Amino acid sequence: MNDWKNILIGVDNTPTSNQGVEYVARIAGGLPGVRMCLLHVYPEPPPDYYSGGGTLDSYRRDQEKKAAQLMKECDGILQRGGVNGKSISHEIRMADQKTISETILACQQEGGFGTLVVGRRGVSKAEEFLFGSISSALIHHAKQCTVWVVSQ
């Protein structure tokens, strides 16, 4: 089991993601020795992106610019919750030939994170079948870590 104080927080532009960040700040914000990594994973471009003249570089630049703004907002939430800015790191990745949940888990394994945190907005059965549920996938497939799922 990895060190639980090494915390990976999956973030995106949703209210539930923000709630997850706020929750972590409340639970672990004042604890010594805590390290937090804010992770944003974005999907590969849709199949028609290239035929419309787009390039992978321009897609990545656009996504990373948006993610940088997101990171800034999440940093603010954590620091207002008492987390030392020096203990926060950022990771932005494209889900390259992988699903988003697989990419999160790869990052968790590589970084030896003992806690993985995501928000969950709650989806219907049909929605989960077709579009997937990242929190469900993480719960089912995570290893050597605890998964915190913060619901709406």
Next chain:
Amino acid sequence: MKVKELPPPIQERLREHRVTRGLRRQSRIFTDTTDFSRIDYGDIILVDDRYFLVVAYTREGRFGVDDQVKPWVPKVEDLESGEKYIVKLVFHETFDITLGPFTIPCYRNPEKEARVLELVRGHPHFMQGKAALDAAGNLVRILDIINGSRLDRVIHRGNLSHKEYFFTELPAILANYLPCVEGIGMLHDHGLRHGDIRRDHIFVERQTGLYRWIDFDYDFYLPEKPFALDLYELGNLLMYLAARGNYYIRDILADPSLGEEVAAAVDPGDYSLLSRNRIANLQKIFPYIPDSLNNIFLHFSLGTEVFYESVNELCADLGGALDQGWQ
């Protein structure tokens, strides 16, 4: 390029061809297929160093809609060998499909179809063909024609009752369908999708009886569940084959052998996960469907607690049901 610049044997074949004999203009030669709408009956597409004379166009209809000509998919004849092919020209199209309350963005993706064709070369359960670039860099797909019939038409031949069909014909149909499903699993294992699994996208080859998938150029964008739509449609097709049709409440009520009693027994969980009002729990309509087969259908119902995560899981269950058989 003009016709007089073609190699003499090709010119001769063109001159004598039934298509050009009835043509009131000279054939044009297209090395650039970008504007496919300009290419017409009797014209020649020059690609892969081969001269393809356009002899007809393919048609396709969505169910309940009249067939429409697909101008980007001409039927052609190789003027050197005399072999007939279907040629698919690049046509980028984006559209949404609606499944129950959801909308899924779909695309025509010629590059994906070319990759699938390369992967399935020699595979008995897939349409065969190759891709080649035209002079403008368009990815043209040259497809072998499958001499046969659509699967959904094959299963409706004959006048058997459903029960007779189920016991005498369906086992062999599903034994042929299973390797097709396994073929889709193989695509997924290589990160590729079929993209447009429908009951008229399996052809039954007349000579061999083999079932073969056709049409791989659709693609969809589901980043977290990239194969879910293929999987769902495989389940839909399986249910269609087993029931020899799709069943909605109105169909039950309209059938005197079923009627209100059967309709009243249908619970909310018996409906399809994504197709509103379509019944997935077919055992309620046809009680002789064995559990081993019906349990597969239930994985695609609103009442399911467990989804199939992969086509391989579906294959394992379908193989098991076929092994057990039904008498």
